[in-house]
Amino acid sequence: MRIACPHCGPRGVDEFSYLGDATLTRPASDAPEAAFADYVYFRDNPAGEHRELWQHASGCQSWLVVTRDTRTHAISQVEAARDVALARSKGAA
Amino acid sequence: MPEALIAKSPLRPHVASEVSAHGDAGVTLRERLDLRLAQISALRGREQELADAVRQAFGVELPATSKRVVSGPVAFAWAGPGRWLASSTAETDFSALPGAVSDQSDGRAVLSVSGPKARETLATLISLDLHPRAFATGDVALTHAASIAVTLWQSDDAPTYELVCFRTFAATLWRWIAHAGASRGIDAKLG
Numbered sequence: 001m002r003i004a005c006p007h008c009g010p011r012g013v014d015e016f017s018y019l020g021d022a023t024l025t026r027p028a029s030d031a032p033e034a035a036f037a038d039y040v041y042f043r044d045n046p047a048g049e050h051r052e053l054w055q056h057a058s059g060c061q062s063w064l065v066v067t068r069d070t071r072t073h074a075i076s077q078v079e080a081a082r083d084v085a086l087a088r089s090k091g092a093a
Numbered sequence: 094m095p096e097a098l099i100a101k102s103p104l105r106p107h108v109a110s111e112v113s114a115h116g117d118a119g120v121t122l123r124e125r126l127d128l129r130l131a132q133i134s135a136l137r138g139r140e141q142e143l144a145d146a147v148r149q150a151f152g153v154e155l156p157a158t159s160k161r162v163v164s165g166p167v168a169f170a171w172a173g174p175g176r177w178l179a180s181s182t183a184e185t186d187f188s189a190l191p192g193a194v195s196d197q198s199d200g201r202a203v204l205s206v207s208g209p210k211a212r213e214t215l216a217t218l219i220s221l222d223l224h225p226r227a228f229a230t231g232d233v234a235l236t237h238a239a240s241i242a243v244t245l246w247q248s249d250d251a252p253t254y255e256l257v258c259f260r261t262f263a264a265t266l267w268r269w270i271a272h273a274g275a276s277r278g279i280d281a282k283l284g
Contacts, residue, residue: 007174008159008235012220058237060173
């Protein structure tokens with residue numbers, strides 16, 4: 001599997017480390033306990049498109065949001081996690 | 094009075110001081126001991142100020158992509174978004190630049206690999222395409238060589254490659270390169 005780092009270009013997956021689901025958002029601090037349990041422990045396991053966080057750990061060390069099909073490993077999109085987070089906070093504001 | 098700090102090679106106690114080729118050397122391995130290094134990071138919102146200061150002080154544009162620019166004794170290599178590895182063969186002080194500057198002269202080691210078989214030797218350690226059409230003089234790559242994180246650039250068309258790694262990994266990286274070069278006529282010598 002190869003991931004096209006937006007800063008370095010396409011690299012082998014050995015340069016990247018995987019964190020997990022990129023769609024999670026931390027609940028508000030006054031949210032009920034159940035919301036936090038969901039945020040911390042419960043994950044979907046989709047057969048198909050999944051957005052996930054990867055770090056280009058032995059490259060430029062950027063965090064990336066990778067859209068990957070879990071059945072075929074086909075990667076349809078790679079974005080800098082920073083841009084995704086900024087867009088998300090702009091959307092919330 | 095404490096003794097003055099003396100820069101010492103991270104390799105001398107750990108590797109054979111000389112490995113010579115029989116006949117013509119296909120690849121030459123050396124340690125660069127003449128470089129001052131500094132990692133420079135742009136502060137958020139002040140990227141332009143840093144670029145302007147570098148242009149004014151050194152007459153070069155900070156590369157925004159994986160390139161290395163040289164200006165006399167000074168060079169700036171891209172080291173990730175908003176980060177650069179500055180090097181100088183002279184007594185250059187980078188600390189006045191408006192960014193987060195940390196001296197790396199003793200924190201990193203720089204190994205130079207050159208000669209007609211340099212590309213072939215590095216190809217056994219690095220999983221990137223180093224063919225001139227993909228990677229040429231002035232290009233930089235952040236990758237790993239034999240699982241050791243390196244900043245790699247090509248500095249001339251000999252070709253000469255330079256690999257920058259954290260100091261404590263230098264001896265292992267040196268031995269990997271010496272091993273990979275053994276069948277390609279390596280000439281490895283400590284400075």
